[in-house]
Amino acid sequence: MKNKSARFAAALFCLAAAxxxxxxxxxxxxxxxxxxxxxxxxxxxxxxxxxxxxVFSFFTPVEDQTSFDDSxxxxxxxAGYRFTQYFAFEGGYTDxxxxxxxxxxxxxxxxxxxxFNTKIQSSTSGISFAAIGTLPLSRDWELFARGGVLFANTxxxxxxxxxxxxxxxxxxxxxxxxxxxxxxxxxxxxxxRRIFEIYELRLEYQRVFDSGTENTGGAGDLDTALxxxxxxx
Numbered sequence: 156m157k158n159k160s161a162r163f164a165a166a167l168f169c170l171a172a173a174x175x176x177x178x179x180x181x182x183x184x185x186x187x188x189x190x191x192x193x194x195x196x197x198x199x200x201x202x203x204x205x206x207x208x209x210v211f212s213f214f215t216p217v218e219d220q221t222s223f224d225d226s227x228x229x230x231x232x233x234a235g236y237r238f239t240q241y242f243a244f245e246g247g248y249t250d251x252x253x254x255x256x257x258x259x260x261x262x263x264x265x266x267x268x269x270x271f272n273t274k275i276q277s278s279t280s281g282i283s284f285a286a287i288g289t290l291p292l293s294r295d296w297e298l299f300a301r302g303g304v305l306f307a308n309t310x311x312x313x314x315x316x317x318x319x320x321x322x323x324x325x326x327x328x329x330x331x332x333x334x335x336x337x338x339x340x341x342x343x344x345x346x347x348r349r350i351f352e353i354y355e356l357r358l359e360y361q362r363v364f365d366s367g368t369e370n371t372g373g374a375g376d377l378d379t380a381l382x383x384x385x386x387x388x
Contacts, residue, residue: 184387185385192379195375196375197373204275205275209271217263220258223256224255231247243289244284258274280307280308295348298345298346307366309367316329342362362377
């Protein structure tokens with residue numbers, strides 16, 4: 156009888172501990188994440204924009220070495236509240252990095268030979284709000300999906316360094332930028348792994364749909380793979 160009572164008490168203790176552990180993940184949490192972003196933007200926009208700047212500056216290129224990089228490092232912070240094991244609401248800030256086009260051209264101005272170096276950047280960041288649905292797989296593992304809205308700010312920057320061999324009938328150094336605000340929708344899905352009760356490691360794939368405008372390099376889907384760590388209080 157005593158052995159049965161001891162086993163029963165032990166079972167109750169384990170059940171209570173498991174319930175406490177499950178409840179510990181509910182409530183307010185904060186976290187950070189970092190990963191790789193890539194934006195579907197056309198290279199042609201940047202190429203044409205660079206050529207128009209050369210024409211405007213009366214520069215005729217003889218040789219032009221160009222590069223185009225549509226991926227960068229992304230990072231962000233999140234804060235949310237988990238109401239149940241199946242639902243949470245979250246807000247955050249994410250910097251998605253930049254798309255960059257560079258041109259190193261040598262050629263001729265009207266009065267002399269020279270160089271015309273150009274850098275064109277389009278970078279996106281913003282504040283997001285999202286609802287999160289989760290599907291527990293076990294005590295420590297879960298799948299989740301997220302959907303929401305991103306209040307994005309896209310910065311478009313143009314840097315030109317143009318010089319002549321004798322004097323400078325060219326623009327010289329030029330660095331200017333402007334910002335444009337847009338409202339985007341996004342969705343993501345991923346997997347989470349709880350560690351030491353209050354921590355959760357998350358791996359997710361996120362897409363912002365048709366991010367940006369024609370004035371900032373063109374609209375395109377913004378894809379991001381993120382690894383994050385949340386702490387529940």
